[in-house]
Amino acid sequence: MSDVPMVLADRVSKSFGSNHVLRGISLEVPRGEVLCLVGPSGSGKSTFLRCINHLERVDAGRLAVDGTLVGYEERGGKLYELRPKVAAKQRSDIGMVFQKFNLFPHMTALENIIEAPTLVRGLSKAKAVARGKELLDRVGLANKAGAYPAHLSGGQQQRVAIARALAMDPKLMLFDEPTSALDPELVGEVLDVMKGLAESGMTMIVVTHEMGFAREVADSVVFMDDGVVVEAGRPDDVLTNPQHARTKAFLSKVL
Amino acid sequence: MASQTAGKVAEGAGAAEQAEVIKAIKLRHPWRNVFAVVVLLALALFIIDAAQRPAYSWDTFGKYLFDQRISQAALNTLILTVLSMVIAVILGVVLAIMRLSPNPVVKGVAWLYLWVFRGTPVYVQLVFWGLFATIYKTIEFGIPFTEPWATLTTDDFVDVFWLAVIGLALNEAAYMAEIVRAGILSVDKGQDEAATALGMSWLQTMRRVVIPQAMRIIIPPTGNEVISMLKTTSLVAAVPYSFDLYGRSRDVSAAIFEPIPLLLVASAWYLLFTSILMVGQYFLEKRFSRGVGQARPEKLITPTTVQGSENTK
Numbered sequence: 427m428s429d430v431p432m433v434l435a436d437r438v439s440k441s442f443g444s445n446h447v448l449r450g451i452s453l454e455v456p457r458g459e460v461l462c463l464v465g466p467s468g469s470g471k472s473t474f475l476r477c478i479n480h481l482e483r484v485d486a487g488r489l490a491v492d493g494t495l496v497g498y499e500e501r502g503g504k505l506y507e508l509r510p511k512v513a514a515k516q517r518s519d520i521g522m523v524f525q526k527f528n529l530f531p532h533m534t535a536l537e538n539i540i541e542a543p544t545l546v547r548g549l550s551k552a553k554a555v556a557r558g559k560e561l562l563d564r565v566g567l568a569n570k571a572g573a574y575p576a577h578l579s580g581g582q583q584q585r586v587a588i589a590r591a592l593a594m595d596p597k598l599m600l601f602d603e604p605t606s607a608l609d610p611e612l613v614g615e616v617l618d619v620m621k622g623l624a625e626s627g628m629t630m631i632v633v634t635h636e637m638g639f640a641r642e643v644a645d646s647v648v649f650m651d652d653g654v655v656v657e658a659g660r661p662d663d664v665l666t667n668p669q670h671a672r673t674k675a676f677l678s679k680v681l
Numbered sequence: 682m683a684s685q686t687a688g689k690v691a692e693g694a695g696a697a698e699q700a701e702v703i704k705a706i707k708l709r710h711p712w713r714n715v716f717a718v719v720v721l722l723a724l725a726l727f728i729i730d731a732a733q734r735p736a737y738s739w740d741t742f743g744k745y746l747f748d749q750r751i752s753q754a755a756l757n758t759l760i761l762t763v764l765s766m767v768i769a770v771i772l773g774v775v776l777a778i779m780r781l782s783p784n785p786v787v788k789g790v791a792w793l794y795l796w797v798f799r800g801t802p803v804y805v806q807l808v809f810w811g812l813f814a815t816i817y818k819t820i821e822f823g824i825p826f827t828e829p830w831a832t833l834t835t836d837d838f839v840d841v842f843w844l845a846v847i848g849l850a851l852n853e854a855a856y857m858a859e860i861v862r863a864g865i866l867s868v869d870k871g872q873d874e875a876a877t878a879l880g881m882s883w884l885q886t887m888r889r890v891v892i893p894q895a896m897r898i899i900i901p902p903t904g905n906e907v908i909s910m911l912k913t914t915s916l917v918a919a920v921p922y923s924f925d926l927y928g929r930s931r932d933v934s935a936a937i938f939e940p941i942p943l944l945l946v947a948s949a950w951y952l953l954f955t956s957i958l959m960v961g962q963y964f965l966e967k968r969f970s971r972g973v974g975q976a977r978p979e980k981l982i983t984p985t986t987v988q989g990s991e992n993t994k
Contacts, residue, residue, distance in 0.1 A: 479878055481877065510882060511882065514877075514880045515880065517877065517878055518879065519880075520878070521878075522878040524871060524874070526871055528869075528872060528874065528875035529875075530872065530890055531894065532893050532894055541879070542876075542879035542880060545881060546879065546880045587875075590879070594879060
């Protein structure tokens, strides 16, 4: 059980029309580890992340979360597309945090958090509220339960978004450039929350340009370019002592 | 003076001396005033004239304004409006979702509906509905091209009131569909993604996330459509249904040979209703703009923990 990796990608490919965004991505994320995906924009990092919870469908290769194939079911050597209900069930176990937060603007912070647990999991309102407040406290926003997203700073919104994802008790958290849309002085508060989450043993895949965070928190770093994994390994190896010319060129620009 | 100010800045305490408030002579706009006076004079002349003009016969207006036949007709007009609008909104939502469907047949059917019902005048449609019983004399239940199980004579159950409601509703649904579609498309795609990523189904996403946000875009034009519908009900004479406000005032005026005061009576009632609807629309718009626009006091939720507040850095 526990030796099955949380995420296992085997030659995952994806194209939009004639644009091959992912060209055979293979990687493995063990349970409880943090993987940082770095690379230039357009390299396919976000697309790969979106494939993991089936927001995009994989064209070729195999992608499994917790030993279960994502988006498809294999029976008798054939792949069947999942029914929407089953796909939704799979997604509900995977938390996702977006670059643009995507909080529901017509709901308060607390309402944002309790929405999916009550609606999807059938949790009672009282329990969901109690859990929601606990999570808000965890991301340092206990006093913002009744605030609408428009009245929160970017950093606060992103922390609510993290709490919202955590409310579903996910076994895996995906972060799609969670700090890229933030003012520089707000980046730290979000990274702090993510760091705390990593320390609590959450399995995380983080697409990021924050090399400091990658170095400090990640168990492994994958450098992607042009739809392929160029280099992967311990953060120190990849970020401090890159072997490939493309990695070196990229790092020299962002560090 | 200047050097004094510079000195203060140089001291750099940040407590800069408050500059003198500007008291300039306001720019005059004489032509604006002239124009306003001219407009007011013209309006006053018109009102004074109208009040005295015998053709309006205000005493007849007063006599029939609260006539029981008229107020009953006003109620009928309201019921017509509400029923048609309710059906139109429901059908409009269905058509809008059909038009956004990935299924080309479903999409095509919705498009065809819009093409027909927006492309022909509502008056013509209402005449057609009036002829429903003539076109379809009987309605048969059963498998096509075999002996029917049951046959209904259309004339026995069709009622002009319901034909009017259906005629108005089906025409309006085409417009509502476009309004709803625009509303749904206005919601950021990220909202749909966030809901999907949380494991919400398509229906849950629509009901809880997309539609409530689309409402902000849908409400104002829908309010206009309700007001427009209230007035369009005056066309139901085409069916012919004649117990609506306009139809009834025409009937009354035909009996007393005084059409003009009765037109004023009908207009007064229409104006009253549209004014009420405008107020209602204002409050609905306010309700659905939650979380956007100008600041609004936070909902009162007492935090259970105080120590976990704002611990950045």
